[in-house]
Amino acid sequence: MDKPKIEVNNLNLWYGSFQALKDVNVSFSEKRITAIIGPSGCGKSTLLRVFNRMNDLIEGVRTTGEVLIDEENIIDTRIDLVTLRKKVGMVFQRPNPFPLSIFENIVFGLKVHGLNQDNLDEIMERSLKSVLLWDELKDKLNKSALSLSLEQRQRLCIARLIAVKPDILLMDEPCSALDPQATQRIEELMRELKNNYTIIIVTHNMQQAARVSDDAGFMLLGELIEFGKTQDLFTKPTDKRTEDYITGRYG
Amino acid sequence: MERHFDEELKGLHKDILKMAAVTQEAIYKSIEALKNRDKTQAEEVINKDVAVDELELEIDEKCIDLIARHQPMAGDLRFITTGMKINAELERIADLAVDIAQRVAELVAMPILKPLIDIPKLSTIAQDMVRDSIDAFIKKDVELAKHVVLSDPEADKLRDLVQEELINDYMSRDAKTTDRAVPLLLIARHLERICDHATNIAEDVIYMVKGKMVKHHTEELK
Numbered sequence: 010m011d012k013p014k015i016e017v018n019n020l021n022l023w024y025g026s027f028q029a030l031k032d033v034n035v036s037f038s039e040k041r042i043t044a045i046i047g048p049s050g051c052g053k054s055t056l057l058r059v060f061n062r063m064n065d066l067i068e069g070v071r072t073t074g075e076v077l078i079d080e081e082n083i084i085d086t087r088i089d090l091v092t093l094r095k096k097v098g099m100v101f102q103r104p105n106p107f108p109l110s111i112f113e114n115i116v117f118g119l120k121v122h123g124l125n126q127d128n129l130d131e132i133m134e135r136s137l138k139s140v141l142l143w144d145e146l147k148d149k150l151n152k153s154a155l156s157l158s159l160e161q162r163q164r165l166c167i168a169r170l171i172a173v174k175p176d177i178l179l180m181d182e183p184c185s186a187l188d189p190q191a192t193q194r195i196e197e198l199m200r201e202l203k204n205n206y207t208i209i210i211v212t213h214n215m216q217q218a219a220r221v222s223d224d225a226g227f228m229l230l231g232e233l234i235e236f237g238k239t240q241d242l243f244t245k246p247t248d249k250r251t252e253d254y255i256t257g258r259y260g
Numbered sequence: 261m262e263r264h265f266d267e268e269l270k271g272l273h274k275d276i277l278k279m280a281a282v283t284q285e286a287i288y289k290s291i292e293a294l295k296n297r298d299k300t301q302a303e304e305v306i307n308k309d310v311a312v313d314e315l316e317l318e319i320d321e322k323c324i325d326l327i328a329r330h331q332p333m334a335g336d337l338r339f340i341t342t343g344m345k346i347n348a349e350l351e352r353i354a355d356l357a358v359d360i361a362q363r364v365a366e367l368v369a370m371p372i373l374k375p376l377i378d379i380p381k382l383s384t385i386a387q388d389m390v391r392d393s394i395d396a397f398i399k400k401d402v403e404l405a406k407h408v409v410l411s412d413p414e415a416d417k418l419r420d421l422v423q424e425e426l427i428n429d430y431m432s433r434d435a436k437t438t439d440r441a442v443p444l445l446l447i448a449r450h451l452e453r454i455c456d457h458a459t460n461i462a463e464d465v466i467y468m469v470k471g472k473m474v475k476h477h478t479e480e481l482k
Contacts, residue, residue: 256334257263
């Protein structure tokens with residue numbers, strides 16, 4: 010296997026006295042889509058939020074172990090979070106564009122990260138093209154982002170990340186607010202984006218994980234129970250707990 | 261947790277067993293018809309094939325419906341896809357039983373060519389292999405499935421023996437025996453094909469249970 014983009018070693022995480030992640034060891038390959046599945050409260054979103062240190066926002070969080078992104082341990086407290094979050098962007102369940110124009114939404118990240126804004130037209134076009142919104146929105150850049158449909162908003166949120174040239178896209182239930190057609194189009198977009206980005210998606214939707222991902226992991230009660238090629242996980246899981254969950258026997 | 265889906269899977273399992281029972285009966289009767297030179301029994305096998313074909317379609321539709329509505333995963337997915345394949349194999353086996361019955365109908369109209377020795381042996385192997393492959397499916401028994409797969413060369417050997425004997429000892433010596441020797445030769449061939457389909461079923465069972473494809477890699481089973 011190629012050098013992993015993200016390597017997680019002996020990762021443990023506590024919210025106060027509650028242990029949300031238990032000795033997680035896993036590697037994520039570059040330019041692939043990896044899906045993390047598991048029941049509510051299994052720790053999958055917590056794991057996702059480790060990669061851009063979003064859990065830091067929660068009081069009483071304690072983390073041990075190491076998470077190497079391009080061989081740099083991002084658990085290290087000395088790491089610059091703004092730089093990390095530029096490299097590791099996140100898309101949320103509900104599309105959350107800023108209540109600003111489409112244009113301002115794209116430029117926002119550049120301002121925050123103090124990036125060069127000389128070629129705004131080019132950045133605007135590249136970012137919106139990469140999420141297939143350019144043709145629809147190129148003449149409406151000054152309109153409010155809140156005037157867009159849910160799917161367009163989610164695309165805009167992805168474009169907003171792409172503007173600052175991240176390496177990794179974290180997606181936490183990115184389609185759960187979307188209808189089946191919009192979901193399918195976002196999945197198509199993910200396949201496009203895979204050519205340039207490493208994508209990790211957390212989803213309740215098992216069929217979506219099976220459709221869209223190359224690798225997949227199953228989590229339960231804070232543990233990563235099984236991890237492997239998506240095809241293997243969904244046709245011949247090796248752990249009975251995985252089998253029970255994906256066949257709906259869990260509970 | 262018991263799922264409603266489990267009831268439907270049990271129903272499919274039952275249908276496949278029904279298909280297997282009808283198929284096994286067809287082979288048995290076609291062999292009995294041969295041994296007893298019984299034209300009526302041979303015709304019975306031929307006439308019953310329509311029911312087998314209908315059952316095949318019914319099972320196929322059920323499998324497609326289960327896949328469409330439940331989008332099964334893991335063991336459920338392997339069970340349903342294996343069920344579809346076993347269904348097709350059984351239907352082919354039933355067709356071969358009809359082929360044998362048709363040959364029997366031709367043979368009974370002519371005097372006996374020779375006492376049957378190797379063909380009954382081959383028919384026993386074929387019936388055992390079909391029975392064991394279905395038992396392996398019912399019990400999810402990988403060892404029994406392997407035994408079926410490894411029995412196939414014996415069937416090939418017997419078919420060759422029958423073929424050589426009929427060609428060398430009869431047809432080459434006396435061309436007039438051809439019209440009685442050819443149906444026997446074909447019956448040996450049909451029986452050997454039944455063994456091949458039983459082998460396929462056994463290989464499908466191994467995939468269903470272990471998630472491992474052994475088809476075309478049977479040397480690994482030894």
